[in-house]
Amino acid sequence: MEEALLDIQDLVIHYEKRNGAVRAVEGLNLRLKRGETLGFVGETGAGKTTTALGIMRLLPVPPGRVVSGKILFNGENLLDKGEEEMRSIRGGKIAMIFQDPMTSLNPVITIDEQIAEMIALHSGLSHRDSISRALEMLELVGIRRERAGDYPHQFSGGMKQRVVIAIALACSPELLIADEPTTALDVTIQAQVLGLMKDLRRQFSTSLLLVTHDLGIVAESCDDTAIMYAGRIVEYAPTAELFGNPLHPYTRGLFNSIPKITGGKGDLMTIPGLTPDPSNLPPGCPFHPRCGLAVPECSSGIRAPLEAGEGHYSACPVTLGGRR
Amino acid sequence: MTDTDALLDVRNIKKIFDTKQGPLHAIDDVSFTIKKGETLGLVGESGCGKSTLGRVLIRLVEATDGSAWFGGKDIFSLNGAQMKQMRKRMQIVFQDPYSSLNPRLNIADLIAEPLIVHKVCSSASDMKSRVMKLMDMVGLARRLHNAFPHELDGGRRQRIGVARALALDPEFIVLDEPVSALDVCIQAQILNLLSALKREANYTYLFISHNMSVVKHVSDRIAVMYLGKIVELADYESIFDEPAHPYTQALLSAIPIPQPGARKDRILLEGEVPSPIDLPPGCRFSPRCSRREDICELEQPELAEFKPGHSVACHVFARGGRYQGTYAPQDQIK
Numbered sequence: 007m008e009e010a011l012l013d014i015q016d017l018v019i020h021y022e023k024r025n026g027a028v029r030a031v032e033g034l035n036l037r038l039k040r041g042e043t044l045g046f047v048g049e050t051g052a053g054k055t056t057t058a059l060g061i062m063r064l065l066p067v068p069p070g071r072v073v074s075g076k077i078l079f080n081g082e083n084l085l086d087k088g089e090e091e092m093r094s095i096r097g098g099k100i101a102m103i104f105q106d107p108m109t110s111l112n113p114v115i116t117i118d119e120q121i122a123e124m125i126a127l128h129s130g131l132s133h134r135d136s137i138s139r140a141l142e143m144l145e146l147v148g149i150r151r152e153r154a155g156d157y158p159h160q161f162s163g164g165m166k167q168r169v170v171i172a173i174a175l176a177c178s179p180e181l182l183i184a185d186e187p188t189t190a191l192d193v194t195i196q197a198q199v200l201g202l203m204k205d206l207r208r209q210f211s212t213s214l215l216l217v218t219h220d221l222g223i224v225a226e227s228c229d230d231t232a233i234m235y236a237g238r239i240v241e242y243a244p245t246a247e248l249f250g251n252p253l254h255p256y257t258r259g260l261f262n263s264i265p266k267i268t269g270g271k272g273d274l275m276t277i278p279g280l281t282p283d284p285s286n287l288p289p290g291c292p293f294h295p296r297c298g299l300a301v302p303e304c305s306s307g308i309r310a311p312l313e314a315g316e317g318h319y320s321a322c323p324v325t326l327g328g329r330r
Numbered sequence: 331m332t333d334t335d336a337l338l339d340v341r342n343i344k345k346i347f348d349t350k351q352g353p354l355h356a357i358d359d360v361s362f363t364i365k366k367g368e369t370l371g372l373v374g375e376s377g378c379g380k381s382t383l384g385r386v387l388i389r390l391v392e393a394t395d396g397s398a399w400f401g402g403k404d405i406f407s408l409n410g411a412q413m414k415q416m417r418k419r420m421q422i423v424f425q426d427p428y429s430s431l432n433p434r435l436n437i438a439d440l441i442a443e444p445l446i447v448h449k450v451c452s453s454a455s456d457m458k459s460r461v462m463k464l465m466d467m468v469g470l471a472r473r474l475h476n477a478f479p480h481e482l483d484g485g486r487r488q489r490i491g492v493a494r495a496l497a498l499d500p501e502f503i504v505l506d507e508p509v510s511a512l513d514v515c516i517q518a519q520i521l522n523l524l525s526a527l528k529r530e531a532n533y534t535y536l537f538i539s540h541n542m543s544v545v546k547h548v549s550d551r552i553a554v555m556y557l558g559k560i561v562e563l564a565d566y567e568s569i570f571d572e573p574a575h576p577y578t579q580a581l582l583s584a585i586p587i588p589q590p591g592a593r594k595d596r597i598l599l600e601g602e603v604p605s606p607i608d609l610p611p612g613c614r615f616s617p618r619c620s621r622r623e624d625i626c627e628l629e630q631p632e633l634a635e636f637k638p639g640h641s642v643a644c645h646v647f648a649r650g651g652r653y654q655g656t657y658a659p660q661d662q663i664k
Contacts, residue, residue: 049513049514049515050513162602164602165602192375192376192540192603193375193540193542193581193584193585194375194580194581194584194599195375195602196584196586197583197584197596197598197599198598198599200586201596201598219513219514220586221514221588222585222586222587222588223586224588225586225587225588225589225590225592226586226587226590226592245590246590246591249588249589249590250590259515260514260515261588263514263515263517263518264514264518264543264588265518265521265543265544265546265547266543266588267542267543267546267570267585267587271547273522273525273526274518274521274522274547275518276515276518276519276522277515280483280485
């Protein structure tokens with residue numbers, strides 16, 4: 007088997023609070039192949055951002071704590087790295103784009119200096135060379151050189167996100183983690199930014215972990231998709247396979263609850279109930295209290311995802327093999 | 331004179347905000363009608379004036395010019411006391427159920443608030459039974475009546491917002507991005523609730539959203555706004571099947587479709603929305619439009635009906651009729 011760029015094994019992350027642990031990530035397994043895009047989908051509180059921060063070792067500790075598991079990047083466990091080493095990986099080999107471009111830039115430093123800072127830190131180039139490289143990056147993301155000396159507040163949301171992308175890609179990272187990169191943007195601007203990310207990713211041959219709640223974005227830009235629910239991956243498959251043949255009842259419920267742009271007007275199908283409280287997860291499959299297909303065995307014991315077809319894994323034994 | 335079957339008849343509304351940089355044209359000469367029992371969807375990107383329009387209609391923001399006839403009365407000419415009476419008939423649900431509810435009131439008090447303000451209850455027991463009935467209507471369990479907003483998830487909070495709007499049994503409800511802050515599963519629950527309520531009580535909705543799929547799902551007709559103007563207005567099927575305005579086409583083509591391999595081509599708009607303070611002289615969309623001609627940069631196009639029930643404001647369309655290719659989402663799905 008080809009070595010994955012990123013291989014997360016049995017990752018468990020808790021937030022420890024006075025009244026018990028919040029089990030944000032519970033035994034997560036995930037592989038991202040070199041050069042590919044993996045979509046990471048789930049609702050608020052599913053643990054997507056916690057996982058992303060865990061990879062970057064940016065979890066707030068305390069209360070966050072990686073309880074167990076491994077995060078292998080190029081075969082090396084990131085959890086064993088020292089803070090010094092991690093700092094050179096962050097922004098160098100692994101870069102991250104956050105959801106809100108309004109808050110991820112420093113408001114009192116000009117755009118060119120913010121990009122150059124990243125370049126100087128990781129490449130050791132002189133200030134002058136870093137600035138000229140920063141200007142090249144700006145052009146690459148479609149911002150004119152004249153704007154380089156501007157401050158973030160002079161830019162629109164879409165342009166700020168372009169700057170953030172320029173910073174993230176400035177050191178040609180092997181892995182880019184994008185946490186809801188277009189959620190704060192309008193659709194026409196979102197289309198521009200996603201198009202730009204696609205082009206640049208190819209140019210820099212960067213692998214992408216795309217965290218999002220928008221199934222449309224996943225369908226259009228990801229090779230593989232992982233669906234997350236209550237801290238676990240419930241289904242994982244090549245994107246076309248997942249959308250064509252969703253197996254896990256949660257995945258099916260999620261697909262049914264979005265209004266289709268080509269669909270009719272009838273009532274939407276909904277999943278009854280709410281996502282479970284992560285400090286008080288139900289025993290067994292975390293989805294069983296809301297699941298219409300649950301059988302008595304679902305409330306005891308957790309099963310590892312089962313392979314349903316080539317590269318298609320589902321954590322639900324009931325629907326496996328298309329029996330139901 | 332007003333259109334007889336229109337519950338709301340909006341004519342030439344303008345809203346100009348005075349800013350340090352100069353006048354900001356948030357709404358510029360917008361006219362439309364909403365029939366009784368109809369849902370009009372209002373779509374557009376941030377800053378196009380859609381929320382301002384919703385607020386102007388129930389006079390949370392005063393219009394600079396124009397008139398709005400509701401059930402035969404010009405609501406902009408009413409005085410404070412008359413408007414208070416009118417507000418029983420027109421209500422609003424806000425986008426963010428996290429910031430639009432007083433955190434120090436429990437659910438029962440939040441829902442009772444409009445009943446108290448308008449003094450419609452004869453006794454404390456009457457109020458209590460009305461509150462319970464409203465909680466039933468929006469699907470909030472009665473046992474939650476003592477709970478505070480912070481104890482509830484976004485979906486339940488938005489149900490409180492809906493219950494508050496329904497408390498006075500209005501005819502017309504402005505829904506300002508009512509599901510944008512919610513996860514898809516919760517969003518589906520609220521959309522179903524809104525359509526069930528409408529079936530039962532024949533409410534008239536103005537549904538404001540930036541999400542085209544959601545708007546299509548709930549609306550009878552759709553108005554597309556760009557920089558303070560309505561650029562296209564038609565029934566929901568026509569907007570999606572034969573979008574006429576280049577902006578509508580671009581907007582539709584930008585929606586990510588949750589079906590792998592579905593999208594074949596996409597109109598990528600150049601640049602961004604210009605500032606509403608420093609507007610282009612002609613058509614507001616012209617700086618970003620791939621079909622612009624000389625006239626577009628000089629003269630503003632008027633919103634005109636080109637076939638029954640379908641209006642568009644575009645010089646190029648008015649002259650040449652249909653363009654090649656519609657970019658409608660269904661054309662892209664095999």
